[in-house]
Amino acid sequence: MDRTSEKQQSSLMKNALIEALISAAIALALSIFMIGLRTSTATGGLVLTYRIPLVASLVTLVFFGRLAFNLFWWSRSTVHTKGPKRRGTRKKQLGTGVLSLPRVSLFLVFSLPIILFVLNAKLNLGLPLRYWFDIATLVLTYIMLGWGLNIVVGMAGLLDLGYVAFYAVGAYSYALLAQHFGLSFWLCLPLAGLLAACWGALLGFPVLRLRGDYLAIVTLAFGEIIRIILLNWYQFTGGPDGLSGIPRPSFFGLPFKRYGDNTFHLFFGLEYSTLHRILFLYYLILILALITNAITNKVRCLPIGRAWEALREDEIACRSLGINTVNTKLTAFATGAMFGGFAGSFFATRQGFISPESFTFIESAIILAIVVLGGLGSQIGVVIASIVMIGGFELIRNMAWLKLVFGQDFDPSLYRMLLFGMAMVTIMVWKPRGFISRREPTVFLKETAL
DSSP states (O other): OHHHHHHHHHHHHHHHHHHHHHHHHHHHHHHHHHTSEEEEEETTEEEEEEOHHHHHHHHHHHHHHHHHHHHHTTTOOOOOOSSOOOOSSOOOOTTOSTTOHHHHHHHHHHTHHHHHHHHHHHHOOSSOHHHHHHHHHHHHHHHHHHHHHHIIIIISOOOOSOTHHHHHHHHHHHHHHHHHSOOOHHHHHHHHHHHHHHHHHHHHGGGTTOOHHHHHHHHHHHHHHHHHHHHHOHHHHOGGGOEEOOOOOOBTTBOOOSSSSSOHHHHTTOOOOTHHHHHHHHHHHHHHHHHHHHHHHHHTTSHHHHHHHHHHHOHHHHHHTTOOHHHHHHHHHHHHHHHHHHHHHHHHHHHSEEOGGGSOHHHHHHHHHHHHHHOTTOHHHHHHHHIIIIIHHHHGGGOGGGHHHHOTTOOGGGGHHHHHHHHHHHHHHHOTTOSSOOOOOSOOSSOOOO
16 A cells, blocks of 8 residues: 555655746746847847746746645545535525624725725825725726626626626717717716617527527627727717716716816815715715615525526526527526616726727727636626735735845736736636536525524
């Protein structure tokens, strides 16, 4: 037995070293030209510089990372039991109790501005408060987008690679309605969501008979069609120049302006500050995200939500039970698109300028990655993935300590997407089904004892 165990250990070590060397060789082949060579402008033309230490650091990281995965993660044997594990009791829901996790999290999110003000006064965060509020607002926007796409992908099981199209429809609908008809934000918001929902239903009709990869290709094409239309219809959308001067929302008719007779700071007797509008936008997207979460949780307990779950698990069985799969798919696409339109309206009014470059395929990929990494069908998972992927990678721009690892020529902002991909691979290896992989059914055949 000892000799057999020693042979297995030596074989495992040998295979791990071979796979680590192969991975390092592939990393060297990919990075030697894309990262190892850099052109810079100098007197007399372009100058080619070599960044061998950076390539060596990257290859070394890949080698030891793959070796560690082979030895300590992928080599673990899974213990199989003869039967399914039975649970005698059900765990209490997180929503019970005065100090429950959702309530504490909601309190922290609402009090985030106060926390940031206190931390900045005591610890000096090193960056302006507006930067932190902008990151928090951006994270909440992607949380709302993730919850909208989670209806289509996580609940209904329909792979959508063109979700950014509804995001763009909502943004352009708000901008055009506000500029040409002079409507306020509170009127343009539901109209933009309604128009995005109509486009979602329009997308649902040609894909009723498609599944899997074919459905993904069609939705990807739909997203590109919308982007190309926005790019080429110059008279209507402004083409590549985009739309500027988009009206900003006001606080019950009080604009956030420095000068004027009836402005926000004069009405409340405050000194003018640009943080007033930033805080208002933060709480606005927070309320929109909470409404999205509340409606999603409510709908998933209704018959249409259960029909989405049945469609996700088995479409043939769903049809055999008498569920109209046509209406089920259309409602899933329309509902998810509506929340994407709401987020697009907020994006347009927050930026004040939109263009087709803001709605490329990479945006759809990021939103889909948030849903997949967070866990299909999990609302909390989307929140965790958005904080890690959006907030975390925005903070990478200011991490100067990475230069100590990769060299003084390393610019974190240039390699943000590379680090983004490495983190995605690591997370999917560590948690293949996402951060929150367990999905609670909305219907129980028999309630268990608490």
